[in-house]
Amino acid sequence: MIERIWAWLIASSSWVGPDGIGARLGEHVLFSVVVVAAAIVVGVPLGLWIGHLGRGRWLIAAANAARAVPTLGLLFALALWVGPHIPGRWAFVVPSLVALLLLAIPPVLAGTYAGVEAIDPAVRDAARAMGMSPLRVIRQVELPNAMPLVLSGVRSAMLQVVATATIAAYVGLGGLGRFLVDGLASGNYPMTAGGAILVAALALVIDAVLALAQRLLVPAGLREGGRERIASGRHTGNPATAGDPTVSPAR
Amino acid sequence: MSRRVPRRIVLAAVVGASLGLAACSGGGDPLASGSTSGGGGAIVVGSADFSESVVLAEIYAGALRAKGVSASTKTNIGSREVYLRALQDGSVQVVPEYTGALALYYDPKFAETDPDKVYAALPGLLPKTLTVLSKSAAEDKDSIVVTSATAASLGAATLSQVGSKAGGLVLGAPPEFKSRAQGIPGLASTYGITFKDFVPLKGQALVQALVNGQVQAANVFTTDPAIAVNGFVTITDDKHLFGSQNVVPLVAGDRADQMRSALDAVSAKLTTEGLTALLKSTDVDKKDPKAVAAEWLKAQGLG
Amino acid sequence: MTWFLDHWDEVITLARQHAVLAALPLAVGFLLALPLGWAARRWRTAYPILVTASGLLYTIPSLALFVLLPLVLGTRILDPLNVVVAMTIYTVALLVRTVADALGAVPEGVRSAAVALGYRAPRRFMTVELPLAVPVLVAGLRVAAVSNVSIVSVASLIGVTQLGDLLTDGYNRAIGGELITGILACLVLALLFDVTLQGLGRLLTPWVRVEQARGRPVTKGAAA
Numbered sequence: 114m115i116e117r118i119w120a121w122l123i124a125s126s127s128w129v130g131p132d133g134i135g136a137r138l139g140e141h142v143l144f145s146v147v148v149v150a151a152a153i154v155v156g157v158p159l160g161l162w163i164g165h166l167g168r169g170r171w172l173i174a175a176a177n178a179a180r181a182v183p184t185l186g187l188l189f190a191l192a193l194w195v196g197p198h199i200p201g202r203w204a205f206v207v208p209s210l211v212a213l214l215l216l217a218i219p220p221v222l223a224g225t226y227a228g229v230e231a232i233d234p235a236v237r238d239a240a241r242a243m244g245m246s247p248l249r250v251i252r253q254v255e256l257p258n259a260m261p262l263v264l265s266g267v268r269s270a271m272l273q274v275v276a277t278a279t280i281a282a283y284v285g286l287g288g289l290g291r292f293l294v295d296g297l298a299s300g301n302y303p304m305t306a307g308g309a310i311l312v313a314a315l316a317l318v319i320d321a322v323l324a325l326a327q328r329l330l331v332p333a334g335l336r337e338g339g340r341e342r343i344a345s346g347r348h349t350g351n352p353a354t355a356g357d358p359t360v361s362p363a364r
Numbered sequence: 365m366s367r368r369v370p371r372r373i374v375l376a377a378v379v380g381a382s383l384g385l386a387a388c389s390g391g392g393d394p395l396a397s398g399s400t401s402g403g404g405g406a407i408v409v410g411s412a413d414f415s416e417s418v419v420l421a422e423i424y425a426g427a428l429r430a431k432g433v434s435a436s437t438k439t440n441i442g443s444r445e446v447y448l449r450a451l452q453d454g455s456v457q458v459v460p461e462y463t464g465a466l467a468l469y470y471d472p473k474f475a476e477t478d479p480d481k482v483y484a485a486l487p488g489l490l491p492k493t494l495t496v497l498s499k500s501a502a503e504d505k506d507s508i509v510v511t512s513a514t515a516a517s518l519g520a521a522t523l524s525q526v527g528s529k530a531g532g533l534v535l536g537a538p539p540e541f542k543s544r545a546q547g548i549p550g551l552a553s554t555y556g557i558t559f560k561d562f563v564p565l566k567g568q569a570l571v572q573a574l575v576n577g578q579v580q581a582a583n584v585f586t587t588d589p590a591i592a593v594n595g596f597v598t599i600t601d602d603k604h605l606f607g608s609q610n611v612v613p614l615v616a617g618d619r620a621d622q623m624r625s626a627l628d629a630v631s632a633k634l635t636t637e638g639l640t641a642l643l644k645s646t647d648v649d650k651k652d653p654k655a656v657a658a659e660w661l662k663a664q665g666l667g
Numbered sequence: 668m669t670w671f672l673d674h675w676d677e678v679i680t681l682a683r684q685h686a687v688l689a690a691l692p693l694a695v696g697f698l699l700a701l702p703l704g705w706a707a708r709r710w711r712t713a714y715p716i717l718v719t720a721s722g723l724l725y726t727i728p729s730l731a732l733f734v735l736l737p738l739v740l741g742t743r744i745l746d747p748l749n750v751v752v753a754m755t756i757y758t759v760a761l762l763v764r765t766v767a768d769a770l771g772a773v774p775e776g777v778r779s780a781a782v783a784l785g786y787r788a789p790r791r792f793m794t795v796e797l798p799l800a801v802p803v804l805v806a807g808l809r810v811a812a813v814s815n816v817s818i819v820s821v822a823s824l825i826g827v828t829q830l831g832d833l834l835t836d837g838y839n840r841a842i843g844g845e846l847i848t849g850i851l852a853c854l855v856l857a858l859l860f861d862v863t864l865q866g867l868g869r870l871l872t873p874w875v876r877v878e879q880a881r882g883r884p885v886t887k888g889a890a891a
Contacts, residue, residue: 115738180813181813181816181817181853182850182853182854183817183830183831183834183850183853183854184817184820185820185821185823185824185831185835186820186834186850189834189835189837189838189846190846190847193837193838193841193846272726276728276729276731279728280729280821280824283824284838293730293731294824297734297825302744305734306734306738308731308734309730310731310735312731313727313728313732313735316727317723317726317727320726
């Protein structure tokens with residue numbers, strides 16, 4: 114069986130065409146990147162704002178609670194109720210993308226907020242004492258200091274999106290999930306398993322890329338501190354674990 | 365110190381065991397099966413993942429119970445490709461099937477279209493462990509339907525007439541339709557039909573997509589009440605690609621005698637109109653398949 | 668609402684199956700994570716390896732894991748065991764780091780005191796370090812529980828019966844009430860898990876309440 118899966122994975126016929134691995138992989142990456150980018154555009158400013166003002170914390174609590182919503186249910190609900198109102202082929206794309214966005218925002222939002230909240234008040238006071246305007250405080254002090262946790266939120270969101278985009282094949286979305294859903298429906302296990310391997314590999318590669326980005330984007334002065342935080346178990350750079358504010362529902 | 369060694373061994377054992385599990389991954393196909401049907405005992409009725417199959421499974425189970433055979437259901441297993449394997453590996457002992465589709469599954473070149481000849485050919489095609497009981501008069505075929513507006517603009521009543529005109533249409537169908545002999549490959553080889561695009565959808569999502577114009581053609585069953593409810597037009601399958609599709613119980617051979625009298629009685633009462641009415645209850649009136657099945661059995665004097 | 672009232676018995680049955688598929692892996696995963704987390708704490712070199720490995724495992728999307736496990740386990744695709752093993756893997760992946768960090772958060776003074784009292788490693792672990800780690804462990808378990816309840820519903824795509832069936836059937840037959848019921852039932856189940864674990868954590872750490880009552884700062888776990 115392993116040989117048959119391998120044969121499917123390396124066959125050139127599996128890779129070419131509009132429903133080949135190449136195209137599906139491209140779709141999957143495109144959907145994921147677009148959705149997470151949108152989640153950053155929404156989540157980061159909102160998280161900074163809440164963290165800066167210390168108001169609207171219920172939004173963070175709500176975002177954390179929303180993580181208990183079954184992703185499958187969210188997908189189906191949007192496909193069932195939003196899909197019919199969208200014309201043409203977009204009807205099978207937009208509901209899924211909206212569902213993915215709704216899943217991607219909470220980790221980014223919670224990560225940003227936690228990052229701002231964890232900043233030593235003395236740092237903020239110093240910035241204010243230097244005569245920085247509130248906007249400058251946010252841009253030059255709070256955002257850089259929050260960066261490790263913002264990025265860990267982004268990683269967490271990306272994982273969630275790559276995984277859920279796979280399931281969205283069930284409601285007609287393209288991407289690598291098609292191989293899993295179509296393979297199961299047509300009893301083609303090599304295709305099903307091959308697709309699953311590709312999805313897992315994609316998730317690992319994207320996560321590794323983001324881990325690298327995390328390293329490059331975190332200001333040098335914070336790296337040491339960041340590691341200390343990790344060691345103390347308070348926050349972590351790895352989105353997969355419980356120390357992550359973006360995963361933890363209880364705060 | 366003396367305590368640490370065993371712990372290390374435990375750790376090594378855990379890691380080793382998991383690696384071992386990974387290494388001895390059997391060479392088998394998890395979607396495939398052995399042939400381990402048991403004898404005697406309770407019957408599990410399986411079904412495909414569409415309403416008609418589910419309600420038929422509930423009817424079979426109800427009829428069996430009425431005859432004193434202990435029976436339960438395992439519905440929504442999946443497509444034919446999946447539930448036939450569940451039947452062969454003994455997870456279920458009977459599934460509602462369709463004569464032509466079943467024949468074509470085991471013989472991709474199967475071309476017979478006469479209902480009785482199709483039924484007569486089945487025993488020769490099925491794996492040795494499986495057999496069919498009496499077929500019913502009820503027929504449910506695949507069909508290609510379009511909205512009345514699309515039908516008018518196409519100006520085609522038969523699939524032959526559609527031919528190359530399909531190039532502007534997007535087809536919605538269950539995922540397995542894409543690779544099935546009676547699906548897209550069959551439409552291309554029999555009628556020269558190639559759709560502009562294919563969207564994998566099923567159930568009500570497919571019906572809604574056709575109504576909303578997100579797909580222009582859809583693969584639905586001829587018994588689907590959505591056709592009448594939405595005024596869809598069925599394009600005639602003039603070259604009989606979709607064959608003859610009488611509802612028939614497909615059973616594990618060693619359990620056939622246990623089920624024969626109950627299920628033959630069901631097949632004797634099933635009609636195409638009856639099927640459509642059953643489907644209207646489940647899909648349009650949204651009643652539970654179990655309740656719909658019980659009602660039908662009672663009405664037929666089988667419950 | 669009417670849909671739920673007409674089908675509450677079915678919902679309860681499915682919820683029970685769902686609970687087992689989420690809880691069993693939680694328990695097994697926790698028991699597996701304990702020695703692994705302990706090892707990660709004990710040996711410096713083990714920490715990055717174990718934590719990275721568990722992070723990688725958690726990265727694998729659920730549907731992919733469900734589908735690949737039969738290949739590793741030799742099970743059939745419809746076998747619920749695939750789901751149990753997959754959820755156990757996710758639980759272990761989430762908890763290894765939690766256990767390691769929770770044990771690491773035990774104040775050094777307390778540990779030294781235990782050593783001075785003559786507690787050997789195993790006894791120290793069972794009677795001092797583990798109880799003090801409970802708040803952090805419970806926090807980790809709550810995350811894993813909520814995550815499990817959500818992910819288990821995906822298993823209905825591979826034909827394993829639980830609350831996710833309400834989601835797929837509600838979608839396939841366009842029954843809004845059924846879909847909403849499925850979502851709410853999953854949420855309620857997640858909440859039940861959360862409350863239970865929280866209560867369990869409180870029961871296991873009576874000293875927290877005592878200290879709070881005395882108005883003393885509580886010895887908190889690092890992630891509290």
